[in-house]
Amino acid sequence: MEPPSTRRQFLASTALTGLAATAGCLSTGETSQAVGDASDGGSTESTETAELTPPDSLGEWLVDANGYDGEPHRYGAGSRPSVWVGEPTDDGLAFAPPVVEVVPMTKVRWDWTGHGGQHNVVALDGTFDSGRTNAQSGTCYQYLFEEPGTYPYVSEPRRDDGMKGAVVVREPPSTGYPKVDQWLSHASNFDGTVVDRTGSDTAVVTVGAEGNGGAFAFDPPLVKIARGSTVRWEWTGDGGAHNVVFEEADVSSGDVASDAGTTFEHTFDDPGQYRYACLPHEALGMRGAVVVE
Ligand SMILES: [Cu+2]
Numbered sequence: 606m607e608p609p610s611t612r613r614q615f616l617a618s619t620a621l622t623g624l625a626a627t628a629g630c631l632s633t634g635e636t637s638q639a640v641g642d643a644s645d646g647g648s649t650e651s652t653e654t655a656e657l658t659p660p661d662s663l664g665e666w667l668v669d670a671n672g673y674d675g676e677p678h679r680y681g682a683g684s685r686p687s688v689w690v691g692e693p694t695d696d697g698l699a700f701a702p703p704v705v706e707v708v709p710m711t712k713v714r715w716d717w718t719g720h721g722g723q724h725n726v727v728a729l730d731g732t733f734d735s736g737r738t739n740a741q742s743g744t745c746y747q748y749l750f751e752e753p754g755t756y757p758y759v760s761e762p763r764r765d766d767g768m769k770g771a772v773v774v775r776e777p778p779s780t781g782y783p784k785v786d787q788w789l790s791h792a793s794n795f796d797g798t799v800v801d802r803t804g805s806d807t808a809v810v811t812v813g814a815e816g817n818g819g820a821f822a823f824d825p826p827l828v829k830i831a832r833g834s835t836v837r838w839e840w841t842g843d844g845g846a847h848n849v850v851f852e853e854a855d856v857s858s859g860d861v862a863s864d865a866g867t868t869f870e871h872t873f874d875d876p877g878q879y880r881y882a883c884l885p886h887e888a889l890g891m892r893g894a895v896v897v898e
Contacts, residue, residue, distance in 0.1 A: 630745040657729040663755050663771060670769040672699035676818055677706040677773060679890060681790030687714040690724045697721020698763055700770035708777050709751055717744035724760040732756055750774045785827060785894040788880040792826050792890045793817045800825040803898060806834055810893060813841035820844030821886045823893035832876055832897050840867035852880040861885060873897040
């Protein structure tokens with residue numbers, strides 16, 4: 606999982622152009638042209654010539670999407686996702702992340718890296734269209750997704766080279782525990798399931814389970830226990846070094862650990878909704894929660 610660190614490095618190295626672009630980032634409806642110097646960014650590629658048709662199956666269509674590992678990058682309510690147009694480590698011919706999953710009323714922003722030549726961002730069903738192609742770093746485009754749905758898109762000049770992406774807009778899962786729902790909306794392995802362990806004294810949660818783009822998940826992400834019961838976290842040894850740090854209570858497994866067989870336990874005496882994360886991987890969605898009845 607290198608993208609997060611390379612992404613930070615990239616953003617740091619282009620901080621100035623990034624700032625400049627923020628002021629002029631276009632949304633659909635403002636103009637049909639992407640931001641940037643037309644003489645530098647212009648091309649003979651025209652959106653009029655494109656014939657784009659939404660696929661029958663998003664999953665099949667995404668099979669040859671450059672840079673896609675089969676797992677959408679998930680964003681919770683209130684987040685501001687941004688997608689690279691021209692992932693540098695993929696010859697500039699990929700969106701990164703290629704597939705994002707967001708909740709309604711999320712604004713997604715695309716930032717041109719300057720890699721891979723001329724690009725634009727065009728939804729196959731015409732929902733959004735950044736306009737003419739552009740090759741310039743600092744170009745950006747954004748679109749507000751209001752309705753649930755599936756929105757596959759391409760960079761038109763590179764649509765036959767696998768430069769594909771999708772925005773999936775989905776109502777967040779609801780468990781009846783709003784604080785927990787919000788917290789776990791970032792976790793790719795959370796689908797709204799509450800794993801009920803109220804009948805046992807100890808609930809086991811795996812640390813370093815598959816999810817969030819690697820072995821960066823807690824499984825199950827949400828357990829419900831009775832007060833006085835214990836949760837035991839068990840490390841798989843996968844995904845590097847993890848820890849368990851709670852938001853609400855002063856509970857923490859302490860320093861990160863990577864060895865398989867590492868465990869951490871806590872007994873919950875008070876009812877409530879408890880949120881926790883692995884600090885090194887929280888940004889990837891490595892979050893969990895415990896509901897104590
Ligand atoms: Cu971790």
